[in-house]
Amino acid sequence: MENKILVDNLGKVFQSQNDLEINALSDLNLSVAENEFVCILGPSGCGKSTLLRIIACLEKASCGTVFYNGREHTQPCQEIGMVFQSYSLMPWLNVLDNIALGLEFARMPKAKRMAVAQEYLDMIGMSDFGQAFPYELSGGMQQRVAIARALANNPDVLLMDEPFGALDAYTRILMQKELLRIWEQNRKTILFVTHSVDEAVYLADRIILMSSSPGRIKKEIEVNIPRVRERSNPRYGKLTTDLLSLLEEA
Numbered sequence: 487m488e489n490k491i492l493v494d495n496l497g498k499v500f501q502s503q504n505d506l507e508i509n510a511l512s513d514l515n516l517s518v519a520e521n522e523f524v525c526i527l528g529p530s531g532c533g534k535s536t537l538l539r540i541i542a543c544l545e546k547a548s549c550g551t552v553f554y555n556g557r558e559h560t561q562p563c564q565e566i567g568m569v570f571q572s573y574s575l576m577p578w579l580n581v582l583d584n585i586a587l588g589l590e591f592a593r594m595p596k597a598k599r600m601a602v603a604q605e606y607l608d609m610i611g612m613s614d615f616g617q618a619f620p621y622e623l624s625g626g627m628q629q630r631v632a633i634a635r636a637l638a639n640n641p642d643v644l645l646m647d648e649p650f651g652a653l654d655a656y657t658r659i660l661m662q663k664e665l666l667r668i669w670e671q672n673r674k675t676i677l678f679v680t681h682s683v684d685e686a687v688y689l690a691d692r693i694i695l696m697s698s699s700p701g702r703i704k705k706e707i708e709v710n711i712p713r714v715r716e717r718s719n720p721r722y723g724k725l726t727t728d729l730l731s732l733l734e735e736a
C-alpha cells in the first residue's frame with residue numbers, strides 16, 4: 487500500500503513563557519498508508535495534538551519533514567481536513583452555513599453546497615437543526631456539526647484530535663460507528679488522536695502508542711480483529727488490557 491502521510495525524523499521544541507525549552511516531540515517517524523485508520527494513543531502532554539497540528543501545517547516542526555502523497559507538505563490544504571477537540575464553529579453562522587463554509591471557500595454554487603450540507607446534517611442525526619445557531623446547541627451537538635463540516639469538504643486525509651472526547655457515552659458510540667461507516671464507504675485515510683483505549687481498539691487498523699517527555703513512539707500495534715468489533719470478543723478485552731498496562735508505563 488502507498489504511503490499517504492510520511493513523518494520523517496520529526497522534532498518539536500517549544501519555548502515556554504519563562505524561556506525554558508519544552509521538548510514536545512523527538513525523533514518521530516510515522517507512516518500512514520492510503521485508506522488506513524490509525525489511532526494515536528498516549529498520556530496527556532505527550533505531544534499528540536502537536537503532531538497532528540504539524541501534519542496539518544498549523545504548526546512548524548523544529549526539525550524533520552512531513553510528506554503527503556510523496557511530496558513535502560508545507561501548507562494547509564483542503565485535502566487534509568482537521569477536526570479539533572473544541573468545536574470551533576463560527577458563532578455568527580447557522581448550522582448549515584457552518585457545514586457549508588469550506589464548500590463556499592471552494593466556490594461551490596450555493597444550491598449545491600446547501601444540499602451537501604443538508605446531507606451531512608442528516609448523517610449526524612440533526613436534520614432539523616440547520617437553521618439553529620451554535621449557542622443553541624449542546625456541546626455534543628456542536629462537535630457533531632464540526633465533524634460534519636470536516637466531512638462535507640470531502641478531504642482525502644482526516645486528522646481528528648480527540649473529536650469524541652466531549653460527547654456522552656451513547657452519542658460517542660454512535661459517532662464511532664458512523665465514522666467507520668463513512669471511512670469504509672469513502673476509503674479515507676484517518677489519523678485519530680484519542681485518550682480512550684477502548685475507542686482506539688474499536689476504530690483502528692493500527693494503534694500508535696506514544697510516551698512523553700519527549701513525545702515519541704513507544705510501540706505500534708496492528709489490530710487484527712475483524713469489524714464490526716464486538717466489545718465482548720475476548721481478543722478485544724485482551725488487547726484493551728495489554729494497552730492499558732503499556733499506557734501505565736508510558
Ligand SMILES: Nc1ncnc2c1ncn2[C@@H]1O[C@H](COP(=O)(O)OP(=O)(O)OP(=O)(O)O)[C@@H](O)[C@H]1O
Nearest residue numbers: 500501502508510529530531532533534535536537
Ligand atoms: N504553544 C505552546 N507553547 C509551549 N508549549 C506547548 C505549546 N503547545 C504545546 N506545548 C507543550 O508541548 C507538550 C505537548 O503538548 P500537546 O498538546 O501536543 O500534548 P497532547 O498529548 O495532545 O496532550 P493532551 O492529551 O492533554 O491533549 C506539552 O508539554 C505542552 O505543554
